[in-house]
Amino acid sequence: MTSGNLSGNGAGSTIDQSVIEDLAARLRQAEATGVAIAPIRDGLAGGGVQAAYAVQSANTAWHVANGRRIVGRKIGLTAKAVQAQLGVDSPDFGMLFADMEVADGEEIAQSRLMQPRVEAEISLVLGRDLTQEQLGITEVMSAIEYALPSIEIVGSRIENWNIRLLDTVADNASSGLFVLGGRPVKIDAFDWRLCGMVMERRGEQISLGAGAACLGNPLNAALWLARTMVEAGAPLRAGDIIMTGALGPMAIAAPGDVIEARINGLGSVRAVFGNE
């Protein structure tokens, strides 16, 4: 399993490593205490997105050193509307750790959450490594073992979700927890681009969409990630989980909520939030 270190080439970042370490520590502190911090983008402005990934990588390294296990990646900023909102034209990624996984229907304690919001996504699991340079879509498709319906419970260590690109990249792409559905589906058994998605809370619709909302097709997002990870020297490996990105708008999750996402052809998955 890889660390996803994007700061390996280092060149171009004009931010001092001590600043990177300091911002990384502040994000860890926020996560540990549950107290969100002010945006950190100003401190990263000189180094751009590369510096933001350096912060993310510093925390990934710290977590791995402290025993957390990486199980995959999440792709963020895959919706046109969100990209426009943040003024970017590319997705971003964050690390998935084993302890972020919640079982379908398992109650989630409020203490595990920070400003939680939910997104319905297609997740996929790789059956082989994607290590080649200049990867193509067929290589990605051939590497996918199966797909699953999933709910990503995003969170933010930044106060009031007051994020710009640098904040969210540094903050592990605003990741939180994730729930995977229990029925693996083969890659050719559903329509990746046109599959309908509806997410409900007690029968009330809170998000609607389709596969195309994720970068035109969730497979496009997967290809972007696979190429990006090869370029970063930390390629995706067999067994990795990839959360490809939201199929509709994110929705707020309140204590006590039971949220169900249904993706046509993939089935359903539930995120259950405890009252405390």
Next chain:
Amino acid sequence: MAAPKVAARKPAAAKKTAAKRPARRAATKPMTKPAQGAKKKAAKPVGQSRIKTNIKALARNLDKAAQEARPIEQISATTPISLDQAYQIQKEAIALRMLRREQRAGIKMGFTSRAKIAQMGIGDLIWGRLTDGMIIEEGAPIDFSTYIHPRVEPEIAFLLKRPLSGRITPMQAMEAVEAIAPALEIIDSRYSNFKFSLEDVVADNASSSGFVTGPWQIPDFDFGNLGLVLSFNGKPVQIGSTAAIMGHPLRSLIAAARFAGEAGEPLMPGWIVMAGGATAAEPLVAGQYVELEMENMGRVAFGVSS
């Protein structure tokens, strides 16, 4: 575009020519008897004749606005009307189309999705009457100059093979469906700036202006969560799911039967029921190519001439 799989009962199945003003052309082939009037429209006893006059005059204004593609002030700004009166105005305005030899082709449902409710600020289900004069040929261009400020929304259309009226079960509804199709509706409020009250929009036939249906499918699969992409010139502008239509489009058909029963105008075999917009409506501009793709259902498209 593939030929309809189920074409036998398609209303006005005969190819229409790409007329300049498809929505205003007189029909040449009668299809069904003009609808019988509802008998329960008892207006208030006092001033009944004056209200009736008003209703006919208001209907004429709306009909003229549609024909001339010129917006009018919303009725509620000057004349308070009830919901019942609004439906009477709608009926009178459709009667004017009938005089021009248009024929009933079905019914449309409005405000069936949260996105539409959020867009227009109106939260009640409404319905309008469709005529064959509103049918737009699939793949053909529409003439932008014949509209006021048209918008398009993605829908699902039901083609009926049995009459439906009043309170019906989901099983009765399903049994009456011959086929379903992806569909686009052009709405074009006759009111300035697309601004209206619930009564205004009901009087204006739920903003109905034109509709186009794609390939017909036998509904032997669940159509309650079909993904859809509405594109302008190949670029997605709305992405959603048929689940937006009241949770499941079949519920819209059940509501349509109830409304039709209350109005004394049962849904008829060969009619189309437009189930309501699955996303917010998008404004049309001249020169666009408009396309809807729907999961398992194919695509439907039209152009907008400049």
